[in-house]
Amino acid sequence: MLQQILFYAFSALVIAAGAMVITVRNPVYAALSLVVAFFGSAGLWMMLEAEFLAIALVLVYVGAVMVLFLFVVMMLDINIAVLREGFARYVPVAVVFAVLMMVSITLVVGPRHFALEFVAAPPPADPDYNNTQALGRALFSQYLLPFEAAAVVLLVAIIAAIALTLRHTRQTKAPKPERQVQVQRNDRLRIVKMDAEKNT
Amino acid sequence: MTEFLTSQLAFLPAPLVTVLIILLKIVIIVLPLMGCVAYLTLAERKVIGYMQVRLGPNRVSLLGIDFLRGWGQPIADALKLMSKEIVVPNGANTFLFLIAPVVALGPALAAWAVVPFGAEMTLANINAGLLYILALTSLGVYGIIIAGWASNSKYAFLGAMRSAAQIVSYEIAMGFALVGVLTAAGSLNLGEIVKAHAGGLLHWYSLPLFPLFLIYFISGVAETNRAPFDVSEGESEIVAGFHVEYAGMAFAVFFLAEYANMILISALTAVMFFGGWLSPLPAALAEIPVIGSLLGPGIHWFIFKTAFFLFCFLWFRATFPRYRYDQIMRLGWKVFLPITIVWIVLIGAAVVWQLPPWFAGK
Numbered sequence: 001m002l003q004q005i006l007f008y009a010f011s012a013l014v015i016a017a018g019a020m021v022i023t024v025r026n027p028v029y030a031a032l033s034l035v036v037a038f039f040g041s042a043g044l045w046m047m048l049e050a051e052f053l054a055i056a057l058v059l060v061y062v063g064a065v066m067v068l069f070l071f072v073v074m075m076l077d078i079n080i081a082v083l084r085e086g087f088a089r090y091v092p093v094a095v096v097f098a099v100l101m102m103v104s105i106t107l108v109v110g111p112r113h114f115a116l117e118f119v120a121a122p123p124p125a126d127p128d129y130n131n132t133q134a135l136g137r138a139l140f141s142q143y144l145l146p147f148e149a150a151a152v153v154l155l156v157a158i159i160a161a162i163a164l165t166l167r168h169t170r171q172t173k174a175p176k177p178e179r180q181v182q183v184q185r186n187d188r189l190r191i192v193k194m195d196a197e198k199n200t
Numbered sequence: 201m202t203e204f205l206t207s208q209l210a211f212l213p214a215p216l217v218t219v220l221i222i223l224l225k226i227v228i229i230v231l232p233l234m235g236c237v238a239y240l241t242l243a244e245r246k247v248i249g250y251m252q253v254r255l256g257p258n259r260v261s262l263l264g265i266d267f268l269r270g271w272g273q274p275i276a277d278a279l280k281l282m283s284k285e286i287v288v289p290n291g292a293n294t295f296l297f298l299i300a301p302v303v304a305l306g307p308a309l310a311a312w313a314v315v316p317f318g319a320e321m322t323l324a325n326i327n328a329g330l331l332y333i334l335a336l337t338s339l340g341v342y343g344i345i346i347a348g349w350a351s352n353s354k355y356a357f358l359g360a361m362r363s364a365a366q367i368v369s370y371e372i373a374m375g376f377a378l379v380g381v382l383t384a385a386g387s388l389n390l391g392e393i394v395k396a397h398a399g400g401l402l403h404w405y406s407l408p409l410f411p412l413f414l415i416y417f418i419s420g421v422a423e424t425n426r427a428p429f430d431v432s433e434g435e436s437e438i439v440a441g442f443h444v445e446y447a448g449m450a451f452a453v454f455f456l457a458e459y460a461n462m463i464l465i466s467a468l469t470a471v472m473f474f475g476g477w478l479s480p481l482p483a484a485l486a487e488i489p490v491i492g493s494l495l496g497p498g499i500h501w502f503i504f505k506t507a508f509f510l511f512c513f514l515w516f517r518a519t520f521p522r523y524r525y526d527q528i529m530r531l532g533w534k535v536f537l538p539i540t541i542v543w544i545v546l547i548g549a550a551v552v553w554q555l556p557p558w559f560a561g562k
Contacts, residue, residue, distance in 0.1 A: 002215075028296075028349060035342070055331045063338030064368055067345070071364050074349045074357070130327050132388055177530045 007047060014040035027073045031066060038062050049125050052132040225323050229312050237459040238274035244514050246270065251518040284448035289352060292445065296350035301446070301453035304343020308460040311336040315467055316391045318477045318499040329390040330382055333468060334375055337423060340461060341367040343454070344425075344432060344442045351445040359441025362525060363425060363432030369532040370422040376540035377416040380409050380547050381472045384559065390471055397475035400482060406473040408550065408559075411543050413473040415536045417509070420465035422528065424458060426513055428520035429528055436522075466509035470502060477502040 017040060020033035038061045045054035139147050212220070242257065249256025260272035288294055314329040316322045326332060341364055348360020382388055384405055385396040397404050406413045422429040433441040443454045470476055479497045488495065523531070551559045 032296075032346075051326070051328050052331065055328050055335050059331065059335040059338060063335060063341075063371065067338075067341055067364055067368055070345055070349075071361065074345070075361070132328055132331075175526075177524075177527050178534075181527070 003047065007044070010040045010043040010047070013037075014044070027076070028070065031070050031073050034069075035062050035066050038066070048122070049129065050131055052135050222323070229323060230309060233309070233312065233460060233463065234456070236463055237456055238278065240459050240463065240510065241277070241455075242270065242274050243510075244517070245273075247511065247514045248518040251515070278452070281448055281452040286448045286450045287445075289445045291352040293350040293352070296346050297445075298450065300343050300347035300350060301450050301457070302343075303346055304340060304457040305453050305460070307336040307339040308457040308464065311464055312460075314390055315464070316394055316471060316476055317502055319391075319497070321477075321499065322391060325389065325391055328388045330378055330388040330393070330472075333390075334371075334378060337374075337461070337464070338367070338371050340423075340457070343457065347446070347454070348442040351442075353445050355438040355440070355444045356442050358438050359432045359434065359444070362434075363442060366425070366429065366431065366528060366532075367423055369529060370419040370536075373415055373532055373536035373540055374419040374423060376537065376544060377409075377412040377419065378472070380412040380540065380544050381405060383544065383547050383551055384409060386551075390476075394471055394476035394478065397478055401480040404473065404475045404478075404480075408555075409473060409543070409547065411539055412547075413469070415540055416473070417465070417469050417512070419532075419536065420469065421513065421516060422532070424461045424465060424513075426458075426462065427517040428523050430522060431525050431528065434522065462513050463506065463510060466506045466513065467502070469509050470505035474505050475501075476505075 014037050017033045017037035021030050021037065024030050024033065038057060042054040042057045045051075045057065246256040256270065257273040258270040260270065260276045262268040262271040262275075286298075288297055311333055313324045314322065314326055314332055316325075344363045344367075345360040348356045348358075348363070351357070381393060385393040387393060387396070425432045431437075431441075433443075435441075438444070443451055446454060477497050477499055479495060479501050481495050494500065553559075
């Protein structure tokens, strides 16, 4: 009973926040709604006794990805009126694509394959069950190869992102901290011994 | 005590009793925490005052007792802040402006749920405690960037942007330092981590994980935006940074969040590297009849260690000049991150080969 109330509460939160993401006008509000949606999803995962995934979702998406998102969105000076121009003209096309997407998604993950009678509710885990340990075992034994492959893909993506944004030709007068931290006192300061001024 | 309350409240439905007891425990944790925050501000002004050869606050006495001059200062400050007007600037986003201090304070208090104060003194003894702490400390930045943006002020916005970049950068070094701890302890549960320290002073993880301890603590100072990493406030450059437009209680809540976070980082350093509630003295001393309970493990050791690291926070502030922004970034990415990665590999090897005395028989 309590579980059902919690489930519907979290689901309602996720759906409401998701709707807010695409309907609110202010992009900062949209990003913050997405944060709320992530929290709702984390709550749902927590109810599936997947506490590692739930906390990792908050840690990675809310704690890092969305911070950078907000960072960018706050710096943009978005003129919403310009963005909304021609909205009415494109509505028919948008509706056609939305319906197509809806139909294809329903066909793939709809009730034909994922109705409640196909997917039994998982039995509640015993109190000693450690989701983190179970996940680690699975990742480093059964799914070791896909795990390593994903790591390599991520590494390639990081290198590509750095290579795309690195500009060698940029001539700046920015100071080089690696040289600055090596400065010793003797490079900058000369102590001069002087006699005190004499009274004549 | 829990059993006593449960038996006294037996006339209520069982789930309600559980909720009431949890609420009571939260009050027991949060009220002393708030007191600590209030008196930490006094300690900060006094300690820095003495370090700079002046007296610090010494006017407002408590209950008119001459000996306690200065001790009434936090209460006077709190009363002053409560009676001040909260000004919402023109063009500010009122909703986000008012909710930002709450967003800053929430995670700072919620993280205390998993901190083990003693052997059986934890509000929520959860398996993924370390991860929970990491997730919640990374949420603290939201209050700052929302405040900076909603204030509609260039200074506040600059402070918020600096703080966001700084916290995201140092979170990585911090997370890697914690990976070293969990590799060594073999558990994400904070209580289990403390128990892995058992066996006296030499078994504490501050010895095998010494570089990670230094990096964790320095990253903690950076994460709480304290000097010498306080570029998000930077009063000599951008007035007061992200909270420049805040006044009265709204400002005080930011202050509470910052100090609660400081205490949290100090407590976690004690838990993860210095054996939490465990005693540094040999176990034989705990057998002595009267003073044995003081010399043996107990919450007083946890408080003592936490207080020492809090003192370090104040000490740093009185000693170091503020880092420049690009130097902060360089320190985080080019110095701390490589060191933590190398040390994680070394710790992994030490655990696999069961290096005595820390990892034997794991």
